[in-house]
Amino acid sequence: MARLRARLLVLVVAAAAVLVYPPGANGFYLPGSYPHKYSPGEPLNVKVNSLTSIDTEIPFSYYSLPFCTPSEGVKDSAENLGELLMGDRIENSPYRFNMHTNESDVFLCRSATLAPETFGLMRKRIDEMYQVNLILDNLPAIRYTKKDDYFLRWTGYPVGIRVGVDYYVFNHLQFTVLVHKYEDANVARVMGTGDATDDFPSRGKDGSAGSSSGWMVVGFEVVPCSIKHNPEDVKSLKLYGKYPSKIKCDPTTVSMSIKENEPIVYTYEVSFVESGIKWPSRWDAYLKMEGAKVHWFSILNSLMVIAFLAGIVFVILLRTVRRDLTRYEELDSEAQAQMNEELSGWKLVVSDVFRAPINPMLLCVLVGDGVQILGMAVVTILFAALGFMSPASRGTLITGMLFFYLVLGILAGYAGVRVWKTIKCGDHSRWMAVSWRVACFFPGIAFLILTTLNFLLWGSQSTGAIPFSLFVILILLWFCISVPLTLVGGLLGAKSPHIEYPVRTNQIPREIPPQKYPSWLLVLGAGTLPFGTLFIELFFIMSSIWMGRVYYVFGFLFIVLLLLVIVCAEVSLVLTYMHLCVEDWKWWWKSFFSSGSVAIYIFLYSINYLVFDLKSLSGPVSATLYLGYSLFMAIAIMLATGTVGFISSFCFVHYLFSSVKAD
Numbered sequence: 001m002a003r004l005r006a007r008l009l010v011l012v013v014a015a016a017a018v019l020v021y022p023p024g025a026n027g028f029y030l031p032g033s034y035p036h037k038y039s040p041g042e043p044l045n046v047k048v049n050s051l052t053s054i055d056t057e058i059p060f061s062y063y064s065l066p067f068c069t070p071s072e073g074v075k076d077s078a079e080n081l082g083e084l085l086m087g088d089r090i091e092n093s094p095y096r097f098n099m100h101t102n103e104s105d106v107f108l109c110r111s112a113t114l115a116p117e118t119f120g121l122m123r124k125r126i127d128e129m130y131q132v133n134l135i136l137d138n139l140p141a142i143r144y145t146k147k148d149d150y151f152l153r154w155t156g157y158p159v160g161i162r163v164g165v166d167y168y169v170f171n172h173l174q175f176t177v178l179v180h181k182y183e184d185a186n187v188a189r190v191m192g193t194g195d196a197t198d199d200f201p202s203r204g205k206d207g208s209a210g211s212s213s214g215w216m217v218v219g220f221e222v223v224p225c226s227i228k229h230n231p232e233d234v235k236s237l238k239l240y241g242k243y244p245s246k247i248k249c250d251p252t253t254v255s256m257s258i259k260e261n262e263p264i265v266y267t268y269e270v271s272f273v274e275s276g277i278k279w280p281s282r283w284d285a286y287l288k289m290e291g292a293k294v295h296w297f298s299i300l301n302s303l304m305v306i307a308f309l310a311g312i313v314f315v316i317l318l319r320t321v322r323r324d325l326t327r328y329e330e331l332d333s334e335a336q337a338q339m340n341e342e343l344s345g346w347k348l349v350v351s352d353v354f355r356a357p358i359n360p361m362l363l364c365v366l367v368g369d370g371v372q373i374l375g376m377a378v379v380t381i382l383f384a385a386l387g388f389m390s391p392a393s394r395g396t397l398i399t400g401m402l403f404f405y406l407v408l409g410i411l412a413g414y415a416g417v418r419v420w421k422t423i424k425c426g427d428h429s430r431w432m433a434v435s436w437r438v439a440c441f442f443p444g445i446a447f448l449i450l451t452t453l454n455f456l457l458w459g460s461q462s463t464g465a466i467p468f469s470l471f472v473i474l475i476l477l478w479f480c481i482s483v484p485l486t487l488v489g490g491l492l493g494a495k496s497p498h499i500e501y502p503v504r505t506n507q508i509p510r511e512i513p514p515q516k517y518p519s520w521l522l523v524l525g526a527g528t529l530p531f532g533t534l535f536i537e538l539f540f541i542m543s544s545i546w547m548g549r550v551y552y553v554f555g556f557l558f559i560v561l562l563l564l565v566i567v568c569a570e571v572s573l574v575l576t577y578m579h580l581c582v583e584d585w586k587w588w589w590k591s592f593f594s595s596g597s598v599a600i601y602i603f604l605y606s607i608n609y610l611v612f613d614l615k616s617l618s619g620p621v622s623a624t625l626y627l628g629y630s631l632f633m634a635i636a637i638m639l640a641t642g643t644v645g646f647i648s649s650f651c652f653v654h655y656l657f658s659s660v661k662a663d
Contacts, residue, residue, distance in 0.1 A: 035279045036137055037182055037214030038099040044177070044217070046095035047077055049088055049133035049140075050463040051159070054547055054614070056128050056622045058462045059087040065125060065159065066118055068109035068266050070094045071239060081402065081473075082395030087464035090135065090394075096240065097136075097177065099215055100272045105243040108266040110234050119260045122160070123167050128618070131156035131548075136177065137217040138392060142285060144221070153285065155548065157224040161254060168254040170224035172247060173268040178219025178275040178282075218275050218282040226254035229265035243267055283392050287552050303563060306533045310567050349585035351506040353657060357588035360423045361434060363646075366592065368416025368438035368486075370643025373636050374565075376405045381561055384554035391550045402477075409482040412438050413489025414496075421498040428494040435490030439483040445635060447474075453628045456621050502658035512584050519579060523590050526571050527597030530641060533564045535605060542609050546626070565644050568595035572645030573652045580653075591649030596642025599634040606630035 038044065050059035063074055070092050077090040094108055114122065133156040134141040143154045160169040233244050247267060258264065277284075357363055380401045383389055389397045416438040417431045450466070457465035466474075537560045544551035575594040576587045610617065610626055617623060 035182065035216050037216055039214060040100045042099045044097040044099060044136060046093045046097070047090050047135040048093045049090050049135060051125065051130045051132060052156070052548065053125075053128050053130045055130075055616045055618055057546060057617065057625060058457065058460055058622060059089070059464045060125075060130070060461070061089055061463050062091060062093075062132065064461070065122060066111040066114065066264060068094045068111070080395045080399045081470075082398030082400075084395075084470055085398050085402075085466065086395060087462070088394065089463040093134070094239065095134070095173075095175075095268060097175070097270050100179065102271045104269040104271075105245075105247045106268050106270075107234055107237045107239070107241045107243045108268060109239065110231055111264045111266070113261050113263050114258060116260055119258065122169065122258055123162075126158075126160040126162055126167050126169075129616075130159045132159060134220075134222065136220040138394075139217060139220040139282065140286070141175075141220050141222040143223065155286070157222055160226070160258070163254065166257045168226045168257050169264060170226050171229065171256045171264055171266050172225040172227045172249055174223040174225060174249040175268060175270040176219075176221040176223075177217060177270060177272050178221070178277060179215045179272055180218045180275055180277060180279060182214050182216045182279070216279050218277040218279055219285065223249060223251050225249040225251055226256040227267070228255040229267065231263045231265055234265055283390075286391065286550050303533075303559060306529075306563055306567060310563075310570055314570055348583050349510060349580060350503050350657060352510045352585040353580065353587070353653060354501040354503065355505050355509060355585065356423050357586070361420065361430070361437065363588060363592065364416045364420040364423070364434050365437045365441050366639055367419050367643050367646055368412040368434075369442040370639040370641075370646075371415040372405060372408045372412035372438075373442070374640040374643060375408045375411055376401055377561060377640060378558075379404045379408075381554055381558045385558045389554075391552050406477060406481045407485065409439065409485035410489035410492075413486035413491075414493040415489075417490040417493030418496055418498070421494065421496075424498075425501070426498045428498075431490050431494040432487070435487045436483075438490070439486035442636070442639060443478055443482065446632065447478075449628055449632045453625055456624060460621060499654070502654065510583070510585065512586070513582065515582060515584070519584060519590065522575060522578070523594045524597050524600065526575050526594040527599070527601050529571050530564055530568050530595060530598040531601040531605075533567050534560055535601075538602065538605065539609075542606070542613075545629075546609075546614060564641070568598070568641045568644040569648035571595055572649045576649040576652060577656075580656075587649060587653065588646070592642040592646040595645030596638040598641050599638030602637055603630060603634040606634070 048062040051062055051065070052059050063069060071094065072092075075092050077092060078084055078088075083090065097103070131154075140155045141157070143157050144151045145154065146152075157170060157173075160167055162168075227247060227249070229243075234241075237243070247269065249269070256264070380389070380397070383400060384397060389400055413435045416434050417428065420431065420434045421428045454466050454471075537557060540549075540553070541551060541557075543549045572591045572595040576591045579585075579587050579590060606627070607630075610623065610630075614626070617626065
């Protein structure tokens with residue numbers, strides 16, 4: 001057993017290494033987790049990310065368009081697995097700055113003449129409103145536009161603009177780098193992590209203390225301009241040469257129209273501005289979203305209303321059950337039988353309430369996967385709320401979710417087999433089959449959906465497509481980490497004692513009286529209350545995913561998640577009690593879907609969001625991607641919320657029938 005535990009530990013460490021050191025990564029650190037101090041004149045390298053558009057939701061490589069390429073060649077700068085899964089393709093760029101050195105009229109390159117295919121592609125990307133995303137010191141380039149009396153914030157800048165029948169490209173960029181002077185020689189030893197210490201020279205060549213002053217990047221702004229350059233004037237210019245004439249950037253006018261068989265000349269300018277913004281506050285500009293007051297007020301109002309309703313439901317249920325139990329225990333057997341007919345029928349199903357459900361193995365599999373997904377969500381959101389997965393740490397949220405999901409496979413196997421053993425009254429003969437199904441059910445669905453969507457992205461040559469090598473890594477993580485841990489959890493569940501039923505089950509099942517309304521109708525309608533706890537937060541999450549906005553209120557999300565768990569448990573508990581009162585003892589699956597039905601409303605809300613909020617989304621491929629990811633999210637939520645409902649109902653039924661006098 002010691003050797004087995006040692007091997008498991010090695011596997012977990014290997015999983016973490018693969019997650020944080022993807023192919024091509026030179027080192028690991030949390031982006032944005034430490035300050036980088038630059039000396040005056042020290043070079044700053046601008047990176048480029050994928051071209052994105054809220055019109056198509058399909059990312060493409062920056063260098064798929066005729067932009068300037070760096071002299072040393074294009075190199076990937078992936079930092080973790082989450083970035084690759086999100087479709088980010090961060091690469092180096094030819095833009096070079098020197099700290100605190102203003103430059104103007106800098107010639108970048110002259111592109112090749114636009115072939116008919118390239119010319120058509122440029123026009124298509126401009127029509128689809130694609131944005132160029134630049135990154136400096138882990139800060140995305142931000143753009144301000146004035147509307148009426150206030151400014152709008154945007155990340156990135158558009159490839160170009162269409163005016164009438166002509167297409168114009170933004171070929172000149174006016175950069176503004178906000179810097180803050182920092183004077184603390186010990187910051188390297190306090191906040192440096194990993195290879196970050198290379199950027200903090202704390203000792204001079206002679207071993208003495210190094211310079212204590214430096215400059216830190218706290219803002220990165222860009223103003224795109226379309227300026228008509230004469231290609232003949234730059235034939236003799238080299239990279240970073242001085243453009244022959246003065247360039248005046250006016251973002252309100254455009255003049256560089258793209259034409260077939262003509263090149264594009266790219267230039268830029270950069271200025272450094274000292275700012276009072278300190279390094280820990282440099283992300284505030286990205287997190288100040290319009291409608292913030294409405295956002296906070298809506299969430300708080302929703303939490304208060306749902307908590308109040310949940311409290312009322314809980315009090316009513318508690319009083320009803322207590323009253324029934326008290327009256328049953330005070331009466332003799334004959335009076336109890338008479339009372340069963342007059343008041344409630346839940347005690348009449350005492351000999352059938354723990355009868356095994358239909359397809360018990362599938363129920364155990366769903367519960368096991370639900371425990372795993374719910375545990376992953378709770379731990380991930382908790383870590384994000386504590387600041388370990390901030391928006392500054394690109395890709396770490398997805399990486400953390402994947403890592404926690406793999407590790408919690410042991411909990412999934414344990415829960416699935418424990419429920420199976422309980423249903424079978426202590427017989428664990430098929431625990432291996434249950435564990436295998438738990439390990440393969442939800443990941444199998446995920447791979448089926450993601451593979452189908454990946455073929456669509458591959459066909460579109462999008463950077464959102466998962467590379468084949470990454471697919472292989474994910475499969476290895478699945479079968480080398482998740483599956484073994486799930487089997488270990490199943491083994492622990494098989495060795496654990498099963499939960500004994502408080503009453504005996506008759507061999508002949510009791511007939512269920514005909515119901516006035518279909519019970520499944522009530523089950524499907526029960527999902528509305530859990531949906532009410534999260535639909536406001538769901539809007540902001542959807543906007544973050546599909547509208548390119550930054551989501552950062554993980555503290556509120558954690559509260560909403562806890563409240564959702566409480567409401568799901570109470571809704572399922574109430575419906576189970578209602579079914580038992582009408583002598584319907586088939587509560588197992590209904591308890592699962594009474595709270596799991598919230599996924600139906602989430603998927604319907606996703607369709608509503610597509611129709612009314614993503615009206616600009618164009619093309620069947622984009623709509624298919626959106627619906628595919630929404631379906632995947634709905635299935636995961638169904639498993640998590642359904643598991644909460646089932647476990648709460650089981651505990652309630654077990655408590656209820658262990659507290660009555662059974663014949």
